[in-house]
Amino acid sequence: MTTGPLTAGKTPATVITGFLGAGKTTLIRSLLEQAAGRRLALIINEFGDVGIDGEILRACGDPTCSEDDVIELANGCLCCTVADDFVPAIEKLLARPQPPEHIIIETSGLALPKPLVQAFHWPAIKTRVTVDGVVAVVDAAAAAEGRFAPDPAALAAQAAEAGQLDHETPVEEVFEDQLLCADLIVVNKTDLVGAADLAKVEDLIRAAMAEGGMAEGGTGREAKILRASNGKVDPVVLLGVGAGAEDDLANRPSHHDEEEGHDHDDFTSFVVELGPQPDPAALAKTLERVAAAHGVLRLKGFIDVPGKPMRLLVQGVGTRIQTHFDRFWKPDEPRRSRLVVIGETGLDRDAVTAALS
Structure with missing residues (x-):
């Protein structure tokens, strides 16, 4: 060093x-x-x-x-x-x-x-x-x-x-x-x-x-x-x-060097709560379709797959969706399906939520 x-x-x-x-x-x-x-x-x-x-x-x-x-x-x-x-x-x-x-x-x-x-x-x-x-x-x-x-x-x-x-x-x-x-x-x-x-x-x-x-x-x-x-x-x-x-x-130049401060008004994020998802492959296809239709930049979260002891990790970049089981659910841990959705300001939260529900 x-x-x-x-x-x-x-x-x-x-x-x-x-x-x-x-x-x-x-x-x-x-x-x-x-x-x-x-x-x-x-x-x-x-x-x-x-x-x-x-x-x-x-x-x-x-x-x-x-x-x-x-x-x-x-x-x-x-x-x-x-x-x-x-x-x-x-x-x-x-x-x-x-x-x-x-x-x-x-x-x-x-x-x-x-x-x-x-x-x-x-x-x-x-x-x-x-x-x-x-x-x-x-x-x-x-x-x-x-x-x-x-x-x-x-x-x-x-x-x-x-x-x-x-x-x-x-x-x-x-x-x-x-x-x-x-x-x-x-x-x-x-x-x-x-x-x-x-x-x-x-x-x-x-x-x-x-x-x-x-x-x-x-x-x-x-x-x-x-x-x-x-x-x-x-x-x-x-x-x-x-x-x-x-x-x-x-x-280390920046586009914002002349600004007093900066904000993040160009982007938005929200959480979508889903129920149990029995078919990870079908879920991935749905996420791909929703990301393409609404211009979603990023998707990530954990999914409850009934009958599986492990939680499903979902990672999405644009329409590229990847899933894998990352660890066992803990005994005292609620088995919830939640996704963080990130996009540019104007991303229709209601439409995305409805499409995923």
């Missing part, structure tokens, strides 16, 4: 950012599995009222991932509640008899990472914790589908023909802000795309970096691009970057 004079003696923290469904939780779970006895602690932030990612990590069955090692803040934006939530969470971890050797912070998929990095200047933690690195996780399949930005060649053609580009969408802005704050960019789910699409995704990332004054190994601040499948990246690469990102904010 590399440390500079401003970071020596501080507890390192790694911020894991990335758009909805990129595989942040999967990457963190992989890190836990490879912890090799290192004391890691997690702060998990979600956009929505029901915490799914923290529960997934608690269910990992790994001895390095105890209940006490996971702090879940389901308020949608850590940097908007620094004094109330984030700083107390950090202080709670540091006050433990055996404090963590490294803190991993998973932001919500809609979070802007730069304001969170700025929060490390808060007086109560400034001299005690440093941002070792910001890791942006990218869903290769979603990026290849054009979910975050049009094809670079299409953009060039549009500019040549019309003399200007369309304004960025809220999704594109969040995606680019996450890239431009990163020290490492993990292109995840590479097993879902071919070589040509993977090259297109990496070109898209480099174009966004260049537009923001960054480069991979060139002029400007460097952010290295890594490839991964199922979030598997060597912890030696991810932990120990030594970036001291809180003291490098000027080199």
Whole structure:
């Protein structure tokens, strides 16, 4: 691990950012599995009222991932509640008899990472914790589908023909802000795309970096691009970057640099309560159809399948739905079927709920 004079003696923290469904939780779970006895602690932030990612990590069955090692803040934006939530969470971890050797912070998929990095200047933690690195996780399949930005060649053609580009969408802005704050960019789910699409995704990332004054190994601040499948990246690469990102904010541009603050009015989330679902395959087909019809960005939750002792984990990114049984229901645990639905503002909650009921 590399440390500079401003970071020596501080507890390192790694911020894991990335758009909805990129595989942040999967990457963190992989890190836990490879912890090799290192004391890691997690702060998990979600956009929505029901915490799914923290529960997934608690269910990992790994001895390095105890209940006490996971702090879940389901308020949608850590940097908007620094004094109330984030700083107390950090202080709670540091006050433990055996404090963590490294803190991993998973932001919500809609979070802007730069304001969170700025929060490390808060007086109560400034001299005690440093941002070792910001890791942006990218869903290769979603990026290849054009979910975050049009094809670079299409953009060039549009500019040549019309003399200007369309304004960025809220999704594109969040995606680019996450890239431009990163020290490492993990292109995840590479097993879902071919070589040509993977090259297109990496070109898209480099174009966004260049537009923001960054480069991979060139002029400007460097952010290295890594490839991964199922979030598997060597912890030696991810932990120990030594970036001291809180003291490098000027080199991490954001679409919101000129704003007094920021909000999340472009996105919405809600919870849909379902009854028992006897046919997981049929449920997946229904979710795929509803996501396509209503423009749902993200679906995730747990489902009660009658006759099965384990709960069904549902993960959806756009119309790509995945399910698997992740752990046994606990004896005192109510067997509920609940899904968190996330989309852009205007998503018809009543219509989605009716379609799933």
